[in-house]
Amino acid sequence: MTTRAEPQTDAATQAEGADDLGWGLGALLRGYRQRVTDAIGDFPHGARGYQTMCAVVGGDHPSQLALARNLGIDKTVMTYLVDDLVEAGLVERRPNPADRRQRQVVATDRGTRAVAELCRRVDAAENDLLGRLDGDERATLRRLLSKATGPAPGHTAEACALVTGEAEEADRPTE
Amino acid sequence: MTTRAEPQTDAATQAEGADDLGWGLGALLRGYRQRVTDAIGDFPHGARGYQTMCAVVGGDHPSQLALARNLGIDKTVMTYLVDDLVEAGLVERRPNPADRRQRQVVATDRGTRAVAELCRRVDAAENDLLGRLDGDERATLRRLLSKATGPAPGHTAEACALVTGEAEEADRPTE
């Protein structure tokens, strides 16, 4: 069958080199989720719920859909995710006066305070995650990530969507 | 120094600042998966299958379990993932002569060629993903990711596990 090849061929090094971006991203995100989940304890939906709260507090999203797109999750998921946050008294759903189809998600005082508290713990978790990097490198990594993904979450949802997958259908002829 | 702008309240900026690492990682990984999925077409298990193939070709993993740990996926998933790769004629399962409990996964010639071909497309997809970054920045990002996650995938699986979440229980009590 001549199936076997030596452990490290040209294709091997090429594979390793071309793939370690995806691998590194995956590994780092895994570590992030793991540590954040540990850090925030029993928050409604774990790291996802926390990130949602951050987006609610940090940016002004006119609708649940904008929120969902920003975070890259499905709108049907956002429904019961917001449900649980409301039930926990962390956010409120209020009809957008400009367009009553949309429901604007705003944080309650308690929600804002909870996020501020969690942010400290998450910050510690992030520093733990990036323990192999010194201060300059951490700042550089954050800056490069931010630059690669586009403007910060809170500002222009449209530009963010370019990276989060929003413009894929528009950009891509067929699938 | 930070990319932080001025728009909102204390809690808002704090939230945004503390969270944009997780957000950036998630957004970038989403973009990566999206583009890679598009690029490789109907590969057995999409981006996951491709990454598995890369690990098979690039590193010498003694067992399916080592492979699964390296990629951060469950061993039960690895079973039928390898099943499908075998069925597609890309890899072969062979008992490890040193330990017949383990099944070593080796790439066939066809699998190696397929990976080499896919690597080119994935490389293009990655360059597209990092379109906002220039050459130096891309190299820096890769370097920082690699440094943050530990040694390269193929070499020391134990050290990789430190970041992928394997050693969480053993490592954390003191930290």
Added chain:
DNA sequence: ACAAGATCGTATGCGAAACAGACGATTGGT
């Protein structure tokens, strides 16, 4: 050599999550 315990791969069941489709409510345009 034999028994006891640990490890690897596989099969199975359960719960969570993503995804697609459909529906009511609402908006804007004609």
Added chain:
DNA sequence: ACCAATCGTCTGTTTCGCATACGATCTTGT
């Protein structure tokens, strides 16, 4: 007033991770 489009919700399907269990195999102790 009608029609198309959008938003939020609901439902069903499929996938995925995870925990458990079991047979095969290795390791260790006696």
